[in-house]
Amino acid sequence: xxxxxxxxxxxxxxxxxxxxxxxxxxxxxxxxxxxxxxxxxxxxxxxxxxxxxxxxxxxxxxxxxxxxxxxxxxxxxxxxxxxxxxxxxxxxxxxxxxxxxxxxxxxxxxxxxxxxxxxxxxxxxxxxxxxxxx
Amino acid sequence: xxxxxxxxxxxxxxxxxxxxxxxxxxxxxxxxxxxxxxxxxxxxxxxxxxxxxxxxxxxxxxxxxxxx
Numbered sequence: 091x092x093x094x095x096x097x098x099x100x101x102x103x104x105x106x107x108x109x110x111x112x113x114x115x116x117x118x119x120x121x122x123x124x125x126x127x128x129x130x131x132x133x134x135x136x137x138x139x140x141x142x143x144x145x146x147x148x149x150x151x152x153x154x155x156x157x158x159x160x161x162x163x164x165x166x167x168x169x170x171x172x173x174x175x176x177x178x179x180x181x182x183x184x185x186x187x188x189x190x191x192x193x194x195x196x197x198x199x200x201x202x203x204x205x206x207x208x209x210x211x212x213x214x215x216x217x218x219x220x221x222x223x224x
Numbered sequence: 225x226x227x228x229x230x231x232x233x234x235x236x237x238x239x240x241x242x243x244x245x246x247x248x249x250x251x252x253x254x255x256x257x258x259x260x261x262x263x264x265x266x267x268x269x270x271x272x273x274x275x276x277x278x279x280x281x282x283x284x285x286x287x288x289x290x291x292x
Contacts, residue, residue, distance in 0.1 A: 151250065158265055159253040221261030 107149040107211075110141030114207045121200025135203075142207075150214070163217040171210035178205055226285040230258045232276040247271040 117135045121127065150164025151157030179202055186193060193201075217223055233243055240254045247268060256262035257272075264272070264284075273280045 156248065157250040157253055158268060159256065159262055160250065221256040221259065222263060224263065 103145045103148040106141055106145035110138045110145065111207050111211050113138035114142065114203050118200040118202075118204035118207070121196045122204060123200075125194045125197045127196045127199075159222070160218075162223055163214060166223045167210050167214035167217060170213050171206055174209045175202060175206045225263060225287065226260050227257055228283055228285070229254070229272065232278065232283065236276060238275075243272070243275065246275050 113134055117131055117138055120131055121135075124131070147153050149160075150168075151160025152164070179198070182201070183193060183198070229243075233240070238246075240258075241251045244251045244254045248271070249268065253262065257264060266280075269280045269284060273283050276283065
């Protein structure tokens with residue numbers, strides 16, 4: 091019974107993190123394309139963020155039972171995701187500025203959310219399938 | 225790196241989930257350890273060795289290629 095409960099918790103955190111991420115990716119995409127924030131987008135962004143916040147630390151093994159492998163993978167994927175986002179978004183903004191293409195706030199926010207969440211999920215999944223970061 | 229965790233687990237009649245619970249990790253980590261795909265921390269290696277009452281070097285076998 092305890093084993094089933096523990097497995098269910100694992101699945102719950104995975105499903106919650108993926109659901110929250112998909113909501114944020116879709117919201118980010120619409121923010122980027124629409125270049126404006128409306129009521130629906132702000133609510134979906136809030137829902138996505140709330141779901142991720144409540145499940146993310148368990149997903150990367152920082153909640154009980156703590157898991158060193160998942161923590162290691164989670165830390166690596168968050169670092170790489172931050173690094174890629176910083177590089178990609180900065181490159182886009184500065185090259186866009188030089189080409190006289192200015193980005194609006196919601197567009198930038200959407201792009202940042204989209205790149206950050208998707209790269210983190212992809213890297214986390216790849217490392218998780220591989221088993222280790224080395 | 226090869227491990228003898230599976231062998232010792234069978235000897236002590238422990239499931240992966242039971243061993244995971246004893247050493248405070250998730251079952252998936254034990255799966256990857258047994259496959260030799262994950263290099264554990266010294267603490268985890270020590271904890272697993274303690275469960276089986278053996279030395280760490282009896283449980284984990286480092287191959288020559290990795291030493292180089």
